[in-house]
Amino acid sequence: MMLLFIMGSTLILGIGSEAKQDAWLAIIIGTFLAVPIMTLCARLLTLFPDKNLYEIITAIFGNFLGRIIALIYIWYAFHLGAMVLRNFQEFIKIVTFPETPQFVPIMMMGILCIWAVKEGIEVMGRFSQLVTIILILIISVVVLLGMKVANFNNLRPVLYNGFGPVMDSAFSIFSFPFAETVLFLAIFDYKKERNNSYKMYYYSLAIGSFFTLLISVRNIIILGPDFIDQVNFPSYAAVSLINIGDFLQRIEITVSVVFLFAGFVKISVCLLAVSKGIDFLFRIGNYRQIVAPVGLLMMVTSCFIYQSFMEMKEFAFTIYKYYTFPFQVILPVIIWITAEIKAKQKKKQCA
Numbered sequence: 001m002m003l004l005f006i007m008g009s010t011l012i013l014g015i016g017s018e019a020k021q022d023a024w025l026a027i028i029i030g031t032f033l034a035v036p037i038m039t040l041c042a043r044l045l046t047l048f049p050d051k052n053l054y055e056i057i058t059a060i061f062g063n064f065l066g067r068i069i070a071l072i073y074i075w076y077a078f079h080l081g082a083m084v085l086r087n088f089q090e091f092i093k094i095v096t097f098p099e100t101p102q103f104v105p106i107m108m109m110g111i112l113c114i115w116a117v118k119e120g121i122e123v124m125g126r127f128s129q130l131v132t133i134i135l136i137l138i139i140s141v142v143v144l145l146g147m148k149v150a151n152f153n154n155l156r157p158v159l160y161n162g163f164g165p166v167m168d169s170a171f172s173i174f175s176f177p178f179a180e181t182v183l184f185l186a187i188f189d190y191k192k193e194r195n196n197s198y199k200m201y202y203y204s205l206a207i208g209s210f211f212t213l214l215i216s217v218r219n220i221i222i223l224g225p226d227f228i229d230q231v232n233f234p235s236y237a238a239v240s241l242i243n244i245g246d247f248l249q250r251i252e253i254t255v256s257v258v259f260l261f262a263g264f265v266k267i268s269v270c271l272l273a274v275s276k277g278i279d280f281l282f283r284i285g286n287y288r289q290i291v292a293p294v295g296l297l298m299m300v301t302s303c304f305i306y307q308s309f310m311e312m313k314e315f316a317f318t319i320y321k322y323y324t325f326p327f328q329v330i331l332p333v334i335i336w337i338t339a340e341i342k343a344k345q346k347k348k349q350c351a
Helices: 002-007 017-047 053-061 063-095 103-119 121-149 164-175 178-187 191-223 234-240 253-282 287-304 309-323 325-350
Strands: none
Touching: 002 121, 002 178, 002 191, 002 253, 017 053, 017 164, 017 178, 017 191, 017 325, 053 063, 053 178, 053 253, 053 325, 063 103, 063 178, 063 253, 063 287, 063 309, 063 325, 103 121, 103 253, 103 287, 121 191, 121 234, 121 253, 164 178, 164 309, 178 191, 178 253, 178 325, 191 234, 234 253, 253 287, 309 325
16 A cells, blocks of 8 residues: 555656656655655554554644644645545546546546545555556556667766756655655554554555656656656656557556556545544544545545646645645654653653
């Protein structure tokens, strides 16, 4: 699930365009920047068995302040889910069905996500397990086929524009998609898996960053760094240029399949995090009772969240990294430091 969450809308929108041909270097730096945050999240899961993010916050900060922080994370999960839904809608509209009403693709994807979340995290996990194998196979085959039209000179010169754009791009890649995995704290509350929390985060980061790097390099060597900035969906444009004789053409549908499945999982995780948070705040007792209304509200929000595709892209690549910094870095660090202090105090009292 975390691997598909990381891949999500990243594969269709593309990342690292600010770094031009050095996007591969920005992805590597962004991956290393994400390691401390993922280690922090895994540590919190180890410190608080059987507790999700909302319960951890309340246990650390008390009922009043804990609920305020929980409400902040509920908003972040809700907003992120609405943004990914809008990414899906814009992709369908621009690439396939320009005349289709905006709400139709959003509604179809939203209903599927509501069904998945109602079925529970176990069903979502088993679906992800199956789909991950298929997606990795598709990505690998398409990358190999793309070598026929590849031009490795597009990767040169290295650091032509200096190190500044690379670091700026690395920060963007850190926030989108790697640091977004803090939301898994809100849904991961199963004691039997707590010992594997470090492996879960590290393996997902390693595999996710590898395939993100692979796809980014493929797009650069096929399209070139300058042309990538001129297309809305770099992966779709790059794969559309791949033709093997007269029998293997129009394989860009594979990009749509990858985005469909990975985006479905990412939206479902966001919806589950919101539903669990509202269930915790209002003590409903069963998060499944509110999944449908929350999902419908997320669909409606996604329709009005941006005025156009360009506004969506501007927010994703320019504003988003600053907007999410408190959710992804500042608050998790404060929560972790406080949790460590509380844990040491508890040990002293027991001793």
